[in-house]
Amino acid sequence: MARAILFDSTLCVGCRACEEACAGRWKLPYGEDIAAEERISERKLTTVVTHGERYLRRLCMHCLDPTCTSVCPVGALEKTGLGPVVYHEARCMGCRYCMLACPFQVPSYTWSARLPKISKCDMCADRQIEGQPTACSDACPTGATITGEREELIGEARRRMAAKPSEYHSRIYGLREAGGTSVLMLAAVPFEELGMNGRIPEEPLPQLTWRVLAHVPDVVALGTVLLGGVYWITHRRDEVAAAESPKGGRR
Amino acid sequence: MTRVLRLSLWQWVFGLVMLAGTYATYIRVAHGLGGSTNLNDQFPWGLWIGFDVLCGVGLAAGGFTLAATVHIFNLKRFEPICRPAILTAFLGYLLVVLALLFDLGRPDRIWHPLIMWNTRSVMFEVAWCVTLYTTVLALEFLPLVLQRFGLRTPLRWMRKVLIPLVIAGVILSTLHQSSLGTLYLIVPHKLHALWYTPLLPLLFFVSAIAAGLAMTIFESWHSARAFGRQLELSLLAALARVLAVLLAFYLALRLLDLARRGALPLALEPRMESFLFGLEISLMLLPMLLLFRRQVRLNPAALYASAVMVIFGFVTHRLNVSITGMEAGSGVSYLPKWTEVAVTLAIVAMGFAIFRFAAGHLPVFEGARITTEEEDRRAAAAPGDAWTPAPAEGD
Numbered sequence: 001m002a003r004a005i006l007f008d009s010t011l012c013v014g015c016r017a018c019e020e021a022c023a024g025r026w027k028l029p030y031g032e033d034i035a036a037e038e039r040i041s042e043r044k045l046t047t048v049v050t051h052g053e054r055y056l057r058r059l060c061m062h063c064l065d066p067t068c069t070s071v072c073p074v075g076a077l078e079k080t081g082l083g084p085v086v087y088h089e090a091r092c093m094g095c096r097y098c099m100l101a102c103p104f105q106v107p108s109y110t111w112s113a114r115l116p117k118i119s120k121c122d123m124c125a126d127r128q129i130e131g132q133p134t135a136c137s138d139a140c141p142t143g144a145t146i147t148g149e150r151e152e153l154i155g156e157a158r159r160r161m162a163a164k165p166s167e168y169h170s171r172i173y174g175l176r177e178a179g180g181t182s183v184l185m186l187a188a189v190p191f192e193e194l195g196m197n198g199r200i201p202e203e204p205l206p207q208l209t210w211r212v213l214a215h216v217p218d219v220v221a222l223g224t225v226l227l228g229g230v231y232w233i234t235h236r237r238d239e240v241a242a243a244e245s246p247k248g249g250r251r
Numbered sequence: 252m253t254r255v256l257r258l259s260l261w262q263w264v265f266g267l268v269m270l271a272g273t274y275a276t277y278i279r280v281a282h283g284l285g286g287s288t289n290l291n292d293q294f295p296w297g298l299w300i301g302f303d304v305l306c307g308v309g310l311a312a313g314g315f316t317l318a319a320t321v322h323i324f325n326l327k328r329f330e331p332i333c334r335p336a337i338l339t340a341f342l343g344y345l346l347v348v349l350a351l352l353f354d355l356g357r358p359d360r361i362w363h364p365l366i367m368w369n370t371r372s373v374m375f376e377v378a379w380c381v382t383l384y385t386t387v388l389a390l391e392f393l394p395l396v397l398q399r400f401g402l403r404t405p406l407r408w409m410r411k412v413l414i415p416l417v418i419a420g421v422i423l424s425t426l427h428q429s430s431l432g433t434l435y436l437i438v439p440h441k442l443h444a445l446w447y448t449p450l451l452p453l454l455f456f457v458s459a460i461a462a463g464l465a466m467t468i469f470e471s472w473h474s475a476r477a478f479g480r481q482l483e484l485s486l487l488a489a490l491a492r493v494l495a496v497l498l499a500f501y502l503a504l505r506l507l508d509l510a511r512r513g514a515l516p517l518a519l520e521p522r523m524e525s526f527l528f529g530l531e532i533s534l535m536l537l538p539m540l541l542l543f544r545r546q547v548r549l550n551p552a553a554l555y556a557s558a559v560m561v562i563f564g565f566v567t568h569r570l571n572v573s574i575t576g577m578e579a580g581s582g583v584s585y586l587p588k589w590t591e592v593a594v595t596l597a598i599v600a601m602g603f604a605i606f607r608f609a610a611g612h613l614p615v616f617e618g619a620r621i622t623t624e625e626e627d628r629r630a631a632a633a634p635g636d637a638w639t640p641a642p643a644e645g646d
Contacts, residue, residue: 073377092360094358095354100295100296100577105292108292109284109292111285112284117356209371227319
């Protein structure tokens, strides 16, 4: 029942209809100058990036176990059951740890706003609830971006790769990266050549901090016993010294 | 005459720093983070987190270290330097919170983690620990105020809860000092291999204790000069001995870890990272070698210089983790804007000024311990018992 997006770079012609549809949904201004900025920012939540003849989309990957939701101290980011990772602006205090931690460098900040906030793609969470495809999928004229069930889209990706093995690099980006994402990508060349980070571990990143955080109760329990014990021992010496001293004075 | 001139020079510097800081604060408020920092989407954490928070918290670690030394390990001879350490720590944490107000996009929501929980978040744990520990420090600091105003009854109550407070303080400090390192465990894809290691929490914890001890030496030296007091040299020399061992342990951990991960050859690449890594290690190694020498420990100037080196080495490590090591992985380079530097300098200057004021008006350096009436009588009956000069440093 988890929704996902499949982006097929080999079908993308770089028309940027997805960018325009996304801007329309978020009521952001869109024009040639913004289209030319090939970087996710507060001005555009998705972008097409040109690599010679090839195009790759950048947008929030909507990780299955998102780093951003794990690091946020106030729970302002939430992975919904349907798939989208959504942002609750009212909780956010602007620590920007999500931006630092995101393995795909996705969340942007409204740096100059008086009351700044995070901005990022929410996979059209409201449209997903109604069973509709995302605005970008809707707008795509070539079918390069489609919305569907994650399992079905993985099947579709594999069918495409099997049908035309010479046209695809043999990897579905997002299948395992950072523990898997709700945005899946296909391309003709290795994704590193299209600007994607190749150093992202397959283990969900939240595990890295959880392994340490899980020991907090141990530190509290063992620390209390140990320090209390040391106090008891070191001050026992004082008690003995006091009892043995004829004056009975404390050090 | 020269002394008067020097003082007024420092007052000038202080005035200018505060003026610049005030103007930078205005820019921060009026033009937001965008107008007051060089931060951007690729590089969201800069000097204010790297120095003000990561270094500020670490440099304040002398508070819990000395509180544990004196009250838990019962090494009462260190009591004369325990109070200044607690004052430094309390001030340090207040200034860290002040710096956070600058760095947070919505400082009006700084309290949110107390109400809106996410127990999987390291930052959430740090927020709670810092809040609780600042409260603990306020309570550990309170007796100085109570004593100053002769409030004996609450002083007696405070003494009853002192030990649980100290234990809580040590545990909270252990947790969040290491958690500041844990914060960076989540960025294996960004942080340079010279700094990214699963040992970050341990390295941050050990280096914080070392920096806390160095700060204690640093502030004792300065306050001895400022207030014309005798320097507690035997105590500081004993601290310096512990500091040398801690530095050795830290460096062994650091280098073993780098070797195990095969990251040492990276230090030889002709890059900015290698140079700053070398600087960081040198600023830990050199004072360690110096402090292993008895002549250095018992020479106030050499001891002070070593402590300053440790502080700089510690700061270099934290800035390397938070800035140097993050640049390549983020694909950008970052240099703080003048406003960021101005705010940071103003906060440091405030720390010095408030410490000086508090030390001048509260019983920070008086006597050995916070006494109750009963103990005062006992001390009066047996003069010289309240503060025994420590035996000469040695075995």
